[in-house]
Amino acid sequence: MHTIAILLSMLSMFTxxxxxxxxxxxxxxxxxxxxxxxxxxxSGYGEWTGSGPWGGNIKGLATSPADSTVVIAGCxxxxxxxxxxxxxxxxxxxxxxxxxxxxxxxxxxxxxxxxDPYTFYAGTRxxxxxxxxxxxxWSPVLGMPTQYVIGIGVNCYDPDILIAGLSSGNGIRxxxxxxxxxQEVGLSQGYMKGFGxxxxxxxxxxxAMSGLDxxxxxxxxxxxxxxxxxxxxxxxxxxxxPFGSGETIIATTSDGFYMSTDSGTSxxxxxxxxxxAPAVSDGSNLYAPVISDGGVYESVDGxxxxxxxxxxxxxxxxxxxxxxxxxxxxxHYGGIxxxxxxGSCYTVSQExxxxxxxxxxxxDSADGVLLAGGEHHGLWRSLDDGQTWEIVDPGPASWVIYDxxxxxxxxxxxxxxxxxxxxxxxxxxxxxxxxxxxGLSGTQVSSVAFDPEDPERAWAGTASSGIQYTTDGGAxxxxxxxxxxxxxxxxxxxxxxxxxxxxxxAFQQLGGGVYYSDDGGLTYSLSxxxxxxxxxxxxxxxxxxxxxxxxxxGVYRSWDRGATWEACPGSSGLMWTVQGSLNDNxxxxxxxxxxxxxxxxxxxxxxLNSGIESxxxxxxVYGDGPTQLFAGLRGFGVVELTDDQLGMGQETGPTGGIAVxxxxxxxxxxxxxxxxxPESGASVSVYSSEGRLIYSSPAGDGESLVWDxxxxxxxxxxxxxxxxxxxxxxxxxxxR
Numbered sequence: 001m002h003t004i005a006i007l008l009s010m011l012s013m014f015t016x017x018x019x020x021x022x023x024x025x026x027x028x029x030x031x032x033x034x035x036x037x038x039x040x041x042x043s044g045y046g047e048w049t050g051s052g053p054w055g056g057n058i059k060g061l062a063t064s065p066a067d068s069t070v071v072i073a074g075c076x077x078x079x080x081x082x083x084x085x086x087x088x089x090x091x092x093x094x095x096x097x098x099x100x101x102x103x104x105x106x107x108x109x110x111x112x113x114x115x116d117p118y119t120f121y122a123g124t125r126x127x128x129x130x131x132x133x134x135x136x137x138w139s140p141v142l143g144m145p146t147q148y149v150i151g152i153g154v155n156c157y158d159p160d161i162l163i164a165g166l167s168s169g170n171g172i173r174x175x176x177x178x179x180x181x182x183q184e185v186g187l188s189q190g191y192m193k194g195f196g197x198x199x200x201x202x203x204x205x206x207x208a209m210s211g212l213d214x215x216x217x218x219x220x221x222x223x224x225x226x227x228x229x230x231x232x233x234x235x236x237x238x239x240x241x242p243f244g245s246g247e248t249i250i251a252t253t254s255d256g257f258y259m260s261t262d263s264g265t266s267x268x269x270x271x272x273x274x275x276x277a278p279a280v281s282d283g284s285n286l287y288a289p290v291i292s293d294g295g296v297y298e299s300v301d302g303x304x305x306x307x308x309x310x311x312x313x314x315x316x317x318x319x320x321x322x323x324x325x326x327x328x329x330x331x332h333y334g335g336i337x338x339x340x341x342x343g344s345c346y347t348v349s350q351e352x353x354x355x356x357x358x359x360x361x362x363x364d365s366a367d368g369v370l371l372a373g374g375e376h377h378g379l380w381r382s383l384d385d386g387q388t389w390e391i392v393d394p395g396p397a398s399w400v401i402y403d404x405x406x407x408x409x410x411x412x413x414x415x416x417x418x419x420x421x422x423x424x425x426x427x428x429x430x431x432x433x434x435x436x437x438x439g440l441s442g443t444q445v446s447s448v449a450f451d452p453e454d455p456e457r458a459w460a461g462t463a464s465s466g467i468q469y470t471t472d473g474g475a476x477x478x479x480x481x482x483x484x485x486x487x488x489x490x491x492x493x494x495x496x497x498x499x500x501x502x503x504x505x506a507f508q509q510l511g512g513g514v515y516y517s518d519d520g521g522l523t524y525s526l527s528x529x530x531x532x533x534x535x536x537x538x539x540x541x542x543x544x545x546x547x548x549x550x551x552x553x554g555v556y557r558s559w560d561r562g563a564t565w566e567a568c569p570g571s572s573g574l575m576w577t578v579q580g581s582l583n584d585n586x587x588x589x590x591x592x593x594x595x596x597x598x599x600x601x602x603x604x605x606x607x608l609n610s611g612i613e614s615x616x617x618x619x620x621v622y623g624d625g626p627t628q629l630f631a632g633l634r635g636f637g638v639v640e641l642t643d644d645q646l647g648m649g650q651e652t653g654p655t656g657g658i659a660v661x662x663x664x665x666x667x668x669x670x671x672x673x674x675x676x677x678p679e680s681g682a683s684v685s686v687y688s689s690e691g692r693l694i695y696s697s698p699a700g701d702g703e704s705l706v707w708d709x710x711x712x713x714x715x716x717x718x719x720x721x722x723x724x725x726x727x728x729x730x731x732x733x734x735x736r
Contacts, residue, residue: 016078018167019107019150020191020210022276024317024333024376024400048594048611048631050639052389055377056355057084058331060109061093061322064134066117068092068325072099072135073336074106074122075355081105081125082592082614083635087353088135092326093338096352101129101138103635107150108165110195116159123149128164128179141179153195155222157202163223165192169211174223187217187226194278196240196249198263206264208235208251208278215253218264229264231255237278242286243302250279250288250303257288259303271297271306277318280328285342287328289318296330298342312346313337315376315399334376334399348391350377358618358632360420362404364431365624366413366718371432372638373401373419374618381432385623386630386638396435398423403447405458407621410582410727411541412452413687413718418460420445425460427474438474446488446508451501453693459503459521461489467505469521480517482524486510492537494545494561504562506534506549514549516562529556529565536577538586542683542722543698546601548586550575555588557602568602579620579629582727587629589617595631595641612639626726658728660684660721666733667709674704678723686732687718709734 015022056075064070071093076084085102086109089095105125112119121141122129128144131137144164151165151172162175164182171188175181187209194208203222206229208215214228215235237252249260256272257279273290280287286299288306295310320331327340329349338349357375364370370382371392379395382388398421405418417428417435424440425448444463451457456473466483470476486507493501496518503517505524513529514537533552539562540546547558554571555578558564568586575596577589586598587608594609595617609615612633619632629641658677665671675682678701686695686707695707699721714736720729 017169018148019078020169020193021078021319048609048639048641050386050637051354052382052386052637053356053358053372053377053380053391054350054353054389054637055335055357055374055380056087056350056353056635057333057357057375058320058336058353059107060122061320061329061331061336062109062111062120063322063324064117064120065111065114067134068323070134071322071324071329072109072120072122073320073331073353074109075353076105076107076125077357077635078105078125080357080616080635082616083357084355086122086135086138087355089324089352092324093329093336093349094326094351096350098352098354099135099138108152108192110152110154112159113154113156113197114199115157116154119154119159121152121154121162123152123164125149125167128152130179143175143177143180143182144173151192151195151207153197153205153207155202155205156197156199158222161222163192163195163205163207165207167191171209172207172226176222185219185224185226193234193236193276194238194252196238198246199241199244200246204246204263206238206240206249208238210234210236215258216249216251216264229260231258231267231269236276239279239281242279242281243283248303250286252276252278252288256290257297270303275318277321277331280321280323280330282323282328287321287330287342289316289321289330289332291316291318296328296339296346300342307343309339309343309346311344312339314378314397317376332376334374334378348378354637355635356380356637357634358638359402360404360407361619361621361630361632361638362407362417362432363621363623363630364409366409367431368624369431370623370630370638371404371417372632373404374632376400379419379432379435382638385628386640392432392435394434396421396426397437398426402445405448405450406452408581408623410622412450412455414455414692416450416455418448418450418458420448420460425458425474439470439477440468447491449491449493449503451493457520459491459493461491461505463488467491467503467515467521467524469503471520480521480524482517482526483515484511486512488535490534490536492539492547493541494539494547495541496561502561504537504539504547506537508533508535514547514558514562514565527558527563527565530567533574536575538578538580540581540583543681546580548578548580548602550578550588555586555598555602557586568598568605570605571596571598571602576617577619579622582622582626585626587620589620589631592616595620595629608641612636658682658721658723658726660719660728660730662719662730662732666735668735669709671707671709671732671734672704673699673707673719673721674702675699675721676702677726678721682721682723685720685722687720688712688715709736712736 060074086099087096108123128141148167155161173182190209190212198204233254239250258267297306317333335350337346362371378399379392400422403420427438447461468477488508515524531551536550549556552574574591575588580586594612597608616634717732
């Protein structure tokens with residue numbers, strides 16, 4: 001009971017001891033994160049390339065005082081220090097390009113102020129950096145080249161006076177010589193979360209601090225000493241002199257936004273609610289983003305009254321903000337929103353920010369549609385194999401997406417899609433164009449699967465409450481029995497000799513192995529597997545079924561549909577994902593060494609990681625056939641491995657061709673299906689346009705099968721032949 005209580009507490013809230021940042025509710029410190037991987041692996045076969053989808057953990061936004069079209073964005077996450085960096089915009093935050101300060105964990109950014117308008121600073125995990133050319137190039141600050149910097153500010157009239165916040169609750173330091181040397185100033189505890197300077201009294205500066213008794217501290221002697229001015233509690237952001245007067249201050253605190261009109265002597269709570277972002281002024285209006293209300297409070301009368309605007313906003317874990325030539329920019333845990341003025345719609349404005357944490361990828365080869373979802377940046381779609389991306393609108397109403405089913409159209413070719421999110425299960429009946437919630441609202445769901453012959457039957461893995469199943473497309477859900485208290489399940493389906501489906505479930509933590517159900521998910525039995533982490537499953541259906549399990553001790557495999565498991569020789573270390581659904585190839589996503597590849601059912605392994613040698617891989621799926629792969633990365637978006645780089649050429653399989661012919665086509669009656677090429681037989685299947693399997697039969701090389709459609713209606717059907725290592729398909733037009 002004590003262990004359960006502690007884990008549930010961790011799931012609801014987690015504060016980083018290094019940066020003092022509070023991670024989003026439901027996101028927890030466990031899902032998809034672990035200790036750092038081992039030493040960088042050597043490059044292997046093939047080359048991964050790609051950029052996007054767009055998004056990132058936005059920790060800071062700053063506009064150039066000299067040119068409001070120039071904005072920099074800092075991205076970083078203390079639990080993924082290999083990712084992040086600085087992105088730069090020259091069109092007011094509409095589009096972004098990466099900088100040379102990448103990849104690096106960025107915690108805070110600021111401009112040099114009116115006295116040094118072309119300068120920017122970035123506080124990172126590995127030192128303080130400065131740019132003197134409006135964010136184009138960056139170099140370490142001499143006196144702070146390696147320190148873990150979480151906050152930074154510059155005096156508005158003397159650019160040599162810098163205030164830096166240090167990690168692990170070590171307070172702030174001051175420099176009076178542009179960063180060459182630094183001194184303690186009596187505020188050596190807490191976490192710096194904001195900075196402001198009084199333009200009418202440049203000797204007066206303010207810092208917002210968390211982890212101390214007071215949220216705002218003030219110095220009236222150029223930062224040499226500091227004293228609290230309130231309000232009580234933790235501070236998370238600061239706006240000083242929003243309209244040019246140094247007497248007005250807006251502080252983001254644990255209770256909401258407080259305003260003072262007398263330099264901090266007295267305070268009024270003007271906008272209650274949770275936020276980790278500063279209030280922002282565009283020169284005439286004020287913006288105060290609130291997480292708990294899902295939007296931004298706007299004021300057009302200097303803060304006397306405020307109106308909530310949620311128009312266009314889905315994700316709202318606010319952490320940063322600034323004003324640019326294009327309006328107000330609001331940075332959150334997954335990206336950036338932009339609005340031109342108060343009362344207007346907020347639009348996604350993060351094109352080019354390639355810091356997306358991608359949990360799941362799905363590819364439909366028939367339409368060439370690539371979907372990707374991840375941490376707080378929504379569902380994205382590409383129609384050109386990841387070269388360009390667009391956000392799916394309307395997509396799932398939750399922007400934390402852990403899983404999409406199906407992962408490909410190899411077993412299902414219809415229009416139904418399911419998505420597992422931190423707010424239940426969503427479903428699309430039009431191939432992912434539009435989505436609606438279909439149950440488990442308010443529940444974090446880490447995985448989802450459905451029956452390819454009956455999409456109304458589906459299974460959802462809840463973060464801490466086991467596996468739920470539905471038989472009516474999500475109208476009602478029921479829990480399975482025989483499962484432990486364990487975290488973040490993965491679900492896979494595999495066919496039994498009877499034609500029924502076996503449900504396989506493994507848990508990222510505390511599961512103890514793989515659980516399987518032969519009664520549709522009502523009851524489960526355990527097959528023990530060593531290890532602490534069991535984050536992903538993969539299964540190959542057909543005449544030679546196989547199942548694979550990713551663990552913290554390498555990849556395990558099962559020859560008997562998940563009833564028993566054995567370690568794959570030569571596979572070791574934490575694997576986040578495994579892919580072995582098509583042929584003898586098995587691919588495993590590692591915790592910092594790219595992808596590992598086995599061409600022989602897991603007997604031998606080699607690196608397949610050129611271009612992603614040090615990346616954490618959360619998902620691997622097939623693209624257009626067995627010679628194309630897509631991988632979802634932690635903090636680096638989606639990458640593709642094309643077939644010629646994989647070394648399999650343009651053949652449909654690694655050892656030669658397989659073909660299926662359909663005659664007559666179109667047909668008004670019986671159809672002859674002929675297979676050529678398989679050495680040991682193949683399986684021939686016919687799917688309806690909805691993706692339902694309506695005919696299946698084994699066939700040998702040169703054998704012809706006669707299929708009688710009987711009552712099948714007119715329409716387009718998919719004929720697919722597979723010999724276990726190669727798959728081909730052909731379309732059939734039926735006229736009745």
